[in-house]
Amino acid sequence: MITKPAGVSLVTGALLLAACGSMTAGRSASALPNIVPAVATPTTSAQPGAAFNDTDVMFAQMMIPHHQQAVEMAELAETRASDKEVKELAAKIKAAQDPEIQTMKGWLTGWGKPLPSGGMDQGMGHDMPGMMSAADMKKLEDAKGSAFDKAFLQMMIAHHKGAITMARTERERGKNQEAKQLADTIETGQQAEVEQMQKILARLQ
Structure with a gap:
């Protein structure tokens, strides 16, 4: 074995x-x-897109009616402005701000926050820089031709400067990255338009 x-x-x-x-x-x-x-x-x-704070909410609630008034002013220019460059600029403003309104409404809905109410004079009770009064809007509505062009430019310059102030606050204090990016777009784009409108206004004087 x-x-x-x-x-x-x-x-x-x-x-x-x-x-x-x-x-x-x-x-x-x-x-x-x-x-x-x-x-x-x-x-x-x-998670990144979901993060937001009170500044983001206020930015959207204020900028929506602010944009809505700018769009209303731009629509008046379609039938009342006489200067070609004013008409073209008004169309550009409307084309840019209409989609931004829808974007911001979507944010508020997604965040579970109320949409602005109470008309275009106020957004959720917040005072907004650069907003025109009802009397200002009536004056613009009644103007035509060269008088309209000048009034439109003067009002829209003030309106844009108000939006730029609001956008800067959002960039400095906001948390939501999409909102901060839109604020940067608004500041850059509207600052360029302010400079353009100042040149048109100087030409029309």
């Missing part, structure tokens, strides 16, 4: 265990890259 030394059996068993262990480890290592991204992806993209 031939017997195998005990040491041989132990070595063989150890080799088998090592082989199995390395196969299992190989499977785990190869599966890991497929598992980790699936778990990590939702956590990396879930």
